[in-house]
Amino acid sequence: MSPTADSTEQPTEQPAPLLQASGISKRFAGLMALADVSIQVEAGETVAVIGPNGAGKSTLFNCLSGVLRADRGTVTFDGQRLESLSPTQRSRLGIARTFQRIELFGGMTVRDHLMVADRARSGRGGLWSDLFRSSKPTEEEHARCQAVLDLLGLDEVQDRSADSLSLGKGRLVELGRALMCEPKLLFLDEPSSGLDRNETEEMSLALETVQREHGTAVVLIEHDVPMVQRLATRIYVLDYGSLIASGNTQEVLQDEVVRAAYLGVAT
Amino acid sequence: MVDLLEYAVRGIPTGCVFALLAVGLVLTYKTSGVFNLAFAAQAYTSAAVFYVLRKEQEWPLFWSAFIAIVIVGPALGLLLERVLFRHLRGAGSLAKMVTSLGLLIAIPEVVKLFFGSDAKSNPPPLWYVRRTDEWLWPQGSKFVFDAGQVTTILSTLVVVLGLTVLFRYTNLGLRMRAVVESSRLAELNGVNAERVSMASWMLSSMLAGLAGVLVAPLFASLNPIDLFTLLVAALAATVVGGLSSIPLTFIGAIGLGMLQAVLAGSLPTNSVLATGLRPGLPFLVLFALLIFRPGLRSNSEMADPLATVDPPLPVPVAVSRPRWMSISSRTVGVVATMFGLLVSWFVLDGFWLAIVISGVVLGVIMLSLTVVTGIGGMLSLAQASLAAIGAFTTAQVVTATGLPVLVAMLIGAAVAAACGALLAIPVVRLDGVYLALGTLAFALMFESILVPLSWVSGGSVPLAVPRPVIGPWDLADDRYFLLFAALCLTVIALAVIRVRQGTTGRFLQAIQSSPTAANSIGISGGRSRIIAFTLAAGIAGFGGGLLASFAGRANYQASFPYVVGLVWVALVISAGARSIQAAVFSGIMFFLLPATLNRVFSWPENYLEAHQQAPEWMQNLLGLVQPNWAVPVSFILFGIGAFTYAKHPEGIIEAQTNSSVTAVLLWTERRKAKVDATSSMDTPQVSA
Numbered sequence: 001m002s003p004t005a006d007s008t009e010q011p012t013e014q015p016a017p018l019l020q021a022s023g024i025s026k027r028f029a030g031l032m033a034l035a036d037v038s039i040q041v042e043a044g045e046t047v048a049v050i051g052p053n054g055a056g057k058s059t060l061f062n063c064l065s066g067v068l069r070a071d072r073g074t075v076t077f078d079g080q081r082l083e084s085l086s087p088t089q090r091s092r093l094g095i096a097r098t099f100q101r102i103e104l105f106g107g108m109t110v111r112d113h114l115m116v117a118d119r120a121r122s123g124r125g126g127l128w129s130d131l132f133r134s135s136k137p138t139e140e141e142h143a144r145c146q147a148v149l150d151l152l153g154l155d156e157v158q159d160r161s162a163d164s165l166s167l168g169k170g171r172l173v174e175l176g177r178a179l180m181c182e183p184k185l186l187f188l189d190e191p192s193s194g195l196d197r198n199e200t201e202e203m204s205l206a207l208e209t210v211q212r213e214h215g216t217a218v219v220l221i222e223h224d225v226p227m228v229q230r231l232a233t234r235i236y237v238l239d240y241g242s243l244i245a246s247g248n249t250q251e252v253l254q255d256e257v258v259r260a261a262y263l264g265v266a267t
Numbered sequence: 268m269v270d271l272l273e274y275a276v277r278g279i280p281t282g283c284v285f286a287l288l289a290v291g292l293v294l295t296y297k298t299s300g301v302f303n304l305a306f307a308a309q310a311y312t313s314a315a316v317f318y319v320l321r322k323e324q325e326w327p328l329f330w331s332a333f334i335a336i337v338i339v340g341p342a343l344g345l346l347l348e349r350v351l352f353r354h355l356r357g358a359g360s361l362a363k364m365v366t367s368l369g370l371l372i373a374i375p376e377v378v379k380l381f382f383g384s385d386a387k388s389n390p391p392p393l394w395y396v397r398r399t400d401e402w403l404w405p406q407g408s409k410f411v412f413d414a415g416q417v418t419t420i421l422s423t424l425v426v427v428l429g430l431t432v433l434f435r436y437t438n439l440g441l442r443m444r445a446v447v448e449s450s451r452l453a454e455l456n457g458v459n460a461e462r463v464s465m466a467s468w469m470l471s472s473m474l475a476g477l478a479g480v481l482v483a484p485l486f487a488s489l490n491p492i493d494l495f496t497l498l499v500a501a502l503a504a505t506v507v508g509g510l511s512s513i514p515l516t517f518i519g520a521i522g523l524g525m526l527q528a529v530l531a532g533s534l535p536t537n538s539v540l541a542t543g544l545r546p547g548l549p550f551l552v553l554f555a556l557l558i559f560r561p562g563l564r565s566n567s568e569m570a571d572p573l574a575t576v577d578p579p580l581p582v583p584v585a586v587s588r589p590r591w592m593s594i595s596s597r598t599v600g601v602v603a604t605m606f607g608l609l610v611s612w613f614v615l616d617g618f619w620l621a622i623v624i625s626g627v628v629l630g631v632i633m634l635s636l637t638v639v640t641g642i643g644g645m646l647s648l649a650q651a652s653l654a655a656i657g658a659f660t661t662a663q664v665v666t667a668t669g670l671p672v673l674v675a676m677l678i679g680a681a682v683a684a685a686c687g688a689l690l691a692i693p694v695v696r697l698d699g700v701y702l703a704l705g706t707l708a709f710a711l712m713f714e715s716i717l718v719p720l721s722w723v724s725g726g727s728v729p730l731a732v733p734r735p736v737i738g739p740w741d742l743a744d745d746r747y748f749l750l751f752a753a754l755c756l757t758v759i760a761l762a763v764i765r766v767r768q769g770t771t772g773r774f775l776q777a778i779q780s781s782p783t784a785a786n787s788i789g790i791s792g793g794r795s796r797i798i799a800f801t802l803a804a805g806i807a808g809f810g811g812g813l814l815a816s817f818a819g820r821a822n823y824q825a826s827f828p829y830v831v832g833l834v835w836v837a838l839v840i841s842a843g844a845r846s847i848q849a850a851v852f853s854g855i856m857f858f859l860l861p862a863t864l865n866r867v868f869s870w871p872e873n874y875l876e877a878h879q880q881a882p883e884w885m886q887n888l889l890g891l892v893q894p895n896w897a898v899p900v901s902f903i904l905f906g907i908g909a910f911t912y913a914k915h916p917e918g919i920i921e922a923q924t925n926s927s928v929t930a931v932l933l934w935t936e937r938r939k940a941k942v943d944a945t946s947s948m949d950t951p952q953v954s955a
């Protein structure tokens with residue numbers, strides 16, 4: 001379905017990365033939340049951003065997805081500069097995200113969450129068709145929706161109102177909603193927090209499937225080290241708003257500085 | 268240059284009145300989160316008390332003023348804080364504003380019940396001092412203030428002095444200032460927010476009372492609407508102060524008064540600008556400030572780490588009901604409508620038929636509120652003005668071109684939709700209370716600048732609008748008109764339902780419940796909201812044309828003043844902003860309740876006339892009831908209805924429906940459980 005599906009073969013010459021963020025800085029009043037942070041993400045890969053609480057991970061996501069405006073720095077996505085674009089415009093380019101403090105649409109069913117996201121992506125439906133044609137979902141829309149429901153194991157709860165779900169299911173709905181946008185790049189802010197073992201497993205499996213089938217690049221903020229080891233090939237480590245290490249997952253996790261800054265705090 | 272200065276100085280007294288109201292607004296907004304539109308009603312109350320004591324009871328000036336301003340003003344503020352707003356601390360600012368809207372409607376009517384609803388003409392002045400040229404500076408000076416103006420300026424100076432002392436040197440004042448400047452931080456630092464908010468309610472209510480008594484003599488008779496118009500003008504000053512700086516608010520208020528006076532003096536008299544711009548200026552300024560002061564736009568990035576402490580607006584949730592239930596309730600609805608139409612057709616006399624028709628037509632306008640407020644999540648206070656645009660356009664088109672009325676009505680709807688879109692583009696960027704204020708400013712600009720123009724309203728004599736003739740049916744017959752109106756209402760209601768359930772409705776629901784998440788999947792808040800606003804404006808415009816056609820004239824004063832629009836909003840919101848039944852119900856209620864109450868309250872009079880021999884106690888008792896209570900009592904009920912919004916944002920009707928649906932579901936479940944239990948006795952099984 002997605003054009004970047006062939007991620008198995010690596011071309012020899014290095015193409016431009018999917019996402020290239022350089023020198024991102026963000027200050028909240030007296031607090032330097034991000035200081036000159038640069039990250040890059042290749043198409044189809046999974047990278048993790050880790051760091052202790054308050055390190056600026058969510059702020060980085062907010063700057064990249066457009067919720068916050070960075071004070072300085074450039075962001076290039078798929079050959080396009082993002083700095084002046086709104087979150088809506090960035091989403092249309094193929095960036096989707098989930099939230100650390102879960103953000104669902106109160107009063108809507110799980111299926112509606114997916115359907116709304118699908119309509120927003122496809123641009124189908126509008127006042128005119130609401131009034132004079134049918135706003136009922138088409139066969140294809142049903143199929144796309146069903147595929148995501150099945151993938152995330154949300155089939156049984158599809159008619160439940162989203163605010164009656166457990167946190168774990170809620171996170172899965174958020175992921176499903178993001179997937180309906182058929183993103184090229186997915187930002188996941190602590191997808192496993194509040195999830196039990198089974199649900200974490202389900203989430204990891206789903207992510208692996210998505211990546212295999214659609215070649216979606218994923219950036220995840222995650223405290224769960226096994227999950228990071230399982231999914232991510234590379235890691236960026238943030239502490240007090242600066243990048244203190246980055247590179248291959250195993251190497252970074254062995255790094256003394258990282259262990260001191262992060263793992264010491266986390267355990 | 269000297270002339271300009273002279274004019275500017277003349278504006279100072281008006282500026283002082285703005286300042287008194289504006290400072291009160293800022294105080295209560297910052298200490299209790301209530302944007303209290305009802306200060307106008309409180310000012311009216313003090314002015315009415317002063318009127319009664321001074322003019323009717325002929326009390327001495329000092330005591331009348333003392334009771335009206337120093338006793339009644341703060342007491343009313345205290346009462347409102349204790350009884351109402353105290354319990355709304357956790358509610359959203361929009362819910363608080365709707366409550367104050369209810370008070371704005373109800374309080375003046377209560378006052379009228381107490382003091383009689385006859386016009387209180389020539390309100391008595393409050394002054395001790397004489398004209399300036401008799402004591403302060405020589406005769407012939409350019410700067411002459413009459414006694415009332417001198418009193419206004421002196422009182423304001425006293426208030427400024429008092430506030431300065433209060434805020435600088437007293438414990439309570441320091442805490443108040445802390446809360447005003449940063450309420451959340453002050454609260455975190457252990458300031459007792461409740462006592463502070465109580466004190467500021469009393470203080471600001473006293474200022475409102477003072478302002479009311481001071482300005483009353485400027486009008487021919489005492490009227491809550493004039494005071495409210497003044498309050499909205501004062502809002503511009505509060506926005507200058509960014510809703511938090513009291514000194515800036517003062518400066519803004521005085522500046523506004525001066526600017527208005529300069530315009531009045533320097534613009535050529537009789538020009539459109541002079542007649543329109545001068546009264547409209549504060550609203551223009553308010554509108555412009557709201558749009559162009561970026562700090563007030565809450566869509567801007569969240570700089571305050573505690574900003575999310577405010578709970579988000581409750582999103583109305585419909586209890587999902589099983590299919591059989593929605594089908595049966597729909598059937599009941601259709602049958603009831605048919606029955607209503609049959610009764611209207613065969614039973615009702617002309618008077619009641621006209622009431623029902625007006626209600627049905629108003630139902631159309633109410634549906635526009637369903638779209639903009641219920642589905643779109645925007646509290647628009649300008650729907651009456653948009654309806655008026657539809658009515659005026661219909662009238663102008665019919666008069667100028669002789670096109671059929673129906674066509675003219677559709678053109679009216681289109682023009683109203685276009686105006687709505689133009690208004691929406693700047694306004695939808697605002698949030699909650701600010702959006703409401705922006706639309707209110709628009710309504711007042713429309714009323715004071717555009718309505719007087721003859722190319723808009725046709726001048727002082729309202730333009731005629733004929734009834735449509737459709738094929739063989741001449742709708743000059745009220746019964747045919749009723750059918751036609753009901754048909755229009757049905758078609759529009761079905762359209763509204765489709766929008767609510769369709770993509771547009773879902774997008775809007777998403778934006779209301781989580782704007783960030785909606786943006787993250789590519790839903791642009793601005794676009795969807797502009798669409799909703801425009802559609803609502805079109806519906807309102809059509810309803811306006813219909814109303815004008817029924818009444819025979821596009822009469823602004825009779826049908827569309829912005830204050831009437833506020834009552835509509837209060838009504839439809841308390842009945843249920845998202846529900847079709849609620850819109851229709853509130854449209855009909857708006858006309859039916861006063862008419863019914865009038866009959867009820869006339870009954871004792873008629874009874875006594877028929878029974879001259881009734882015992883004396885009965886005569887005395889029944890003689891108390893007066894037919895002219897009908898309108899005040901209805902409006903009091905409408906106003907009180909708005910109080911329920913904070914508790915039931917989905918509306919009374921929707922809440923009722925939901926609770927009965929839940930009850931029925933529970934009942935069926937219990938019965939099923941009983942049946943299951945009895946059947947499982949025969950075949951023992953583990954049930955999930």
Ligand SMILES: Nc1ncnc2c1ncn2[C@@H]1O[C@H](COP(=O)(O)OP(=O)(O)OP(=O)(O)O)[C@@H](O)[C@H]1O
Nearest residue numbers: 028033052053054055056057058059569570571572
């Ligand atoms: N809107 C804001 N205004 C002011 N300060 C903020 C804002 N958002 C975040 N901060 C501050 O910036 C710092 C970084 O916050 P951020 O949420 O990015 O951390 P994080 O790494 O995601 O932490 P956690 O693991 O707890 O989610 C924190 O000190 C936080 O208090």
Ligand SMILES: [Mg+2]
Nearest residue numbers: 057058059100
């Ligand atoms: Mg975070």
